[in-house]
Amino acid sequence: MDTRYMLGARRRARGAARPIILAVVAVIVLLAAASWFLIFRPHQELVAADAGGHPSTPVTVGHAAAPPVNVEAMSVNQLLAEASKAMKEQRYLAPEGNNAFEFYLKVLQKQPGNQVASDALRETFPFAASAAEQTINQRNFDEAQREIDLLSKADPTNFTLTILRSKLDAQRKTLDQEQQKQLDQQHQQQLAAQKAAADKAAAEKLAQQQAAAEAAKRQQALAAQQQAQQQATAAPAPESAAPASAGATRDAVLTRQVNPRYPTSAQRAGIEGWVEVDFTVDVEGDVRDAKVAEAQPRHVFDRSALEAVNRWKFEPAMRDGKPVASQLRRRIQFKLRQ
Structure with missing residues (x-):
């Protein structure tokens, strides 16, 4: 047979088969689209309408207004009606005694194999699991445990239960x-x-001790001054008394001593030490030009020592009966316990 004739016959056969294949594919596509719009989509919309939305949609309807009901006294039809109502109100698992799962489970208990209840529990399980997860996130642990137990009665082998228990x-x-x-x-x-409180009590005690020591020193200085005045009054004037210009000569006398404030940081750290301060007592008895000569440890108590010394008061030094300025050095101790 002629080869050209055979090739032409094959081309005509393929051309005749192509429209048939295209027609079959078109019919399949039309059937799939019809199935989607007429069967699957209405079914999904019905489930979503009964359940209140997608399983991931948060449940916001309150359950406090739905009191428990006597499910034992209700018929199968009544239970199904109450379950449908609970589904629309998104009462999947709560409140206890008045929720869709308890109604459907009671239907299956009274009428095992009830297809409506079985299908509803299966289709509603994701929504109920989402509600249980929200209860967990709200940290209402006892209620969450009850809801998980209720889910396990409907589908004990569902892997979602393992996830909920882990959460x-x-x-x-x-x-x-x-x-x-x-x-x-x-x-x-x-x-x-x-x-x-302990640090405050210790500071108050130290302040009291320092105040008592200061008072004792003032008392001693006053007593010494009074004694000196009494001795000067009782002593008779010599016949060959020196002229008025050649009066008494003495050093400066401390009349008011202010104890230094113990630095808080040193007190907390338990640090003790001393500071030696050089200063001038002017003719009025006031302290001038106070500065730190030595200190141990350095720069810990310097400021407190200088502040205290600057507030001291003296009777000025006397030379031939006249007040004169004088230079003094004093060591100031800092001790936590006296």
């Missing part, structure tokens, strides 16, 4: 850790408050 355990551990952290913080605050 519940994780939230419980997180809450325990947060509570423990709060307890630790409260304990630290109590310790800090106790330490602050």
Whole structure:
């Protein structure tokens, strides 16, 4: 047979088969589209309408207004009606005694194999699981456990239950850790408050001791001054008395001593030491040009020592009965216990 004739016959056969294939594909596409719009889509819309939305949609309807009902006294039809109502109100698992899952489970208990209840539990399971997850996130752990137990009665082998139980355990551990952290913080605050109170009491005690020491020194200085005045009054004037210009000669006498303030940082650190201060007592008995000569340790008590010395008061030194300025050095001790 002629080869050209065979090739032409094959081309005509392929050309005749191509429209048939295209027609078959078009019919399949039309059937799929019709199935989607006429069967699957209405079914999904019905499930979504009964359940209140997508399983990931947060449940916002309150359950406090739905009191428990006596499911034992209700017929199968009544239970199905109440279950449908609960589904529309998104009462999948709560409140206890008045929710869709309990109604459907009671239907299956009274009438095993009820297709409506079985289908509803299966189709609603994702929505109910989402509600249980929100209860876990709200840290209502007892209610979450009850809802998980209710889900397990409907589908005990569903892997979602394992996820929910894991989330519940994780939230419980997180809450325990947060509570423990709060307890630790409260304990630290109590310790800090106790330490602050102890430091305050120690500072007050030190201030009282310093005030008592200052008062004792003032009393001693006053007594010495009174004794000197009495001796000067009782002593008879010699016949060959010196002229008025050749009066008494003495050093400056401290009449008011102000104890230094103990630095808070040194007190807390338990540091003791001393500072030697050089200063001038002018003719009025006031301290001038006070500066640190030596200190141990350095730069810890210097400021407190200078502040105290600058507030001291003296009777000026006397030379031939006349007040004169004088140079003095004093060591100031800083001790935590006296």
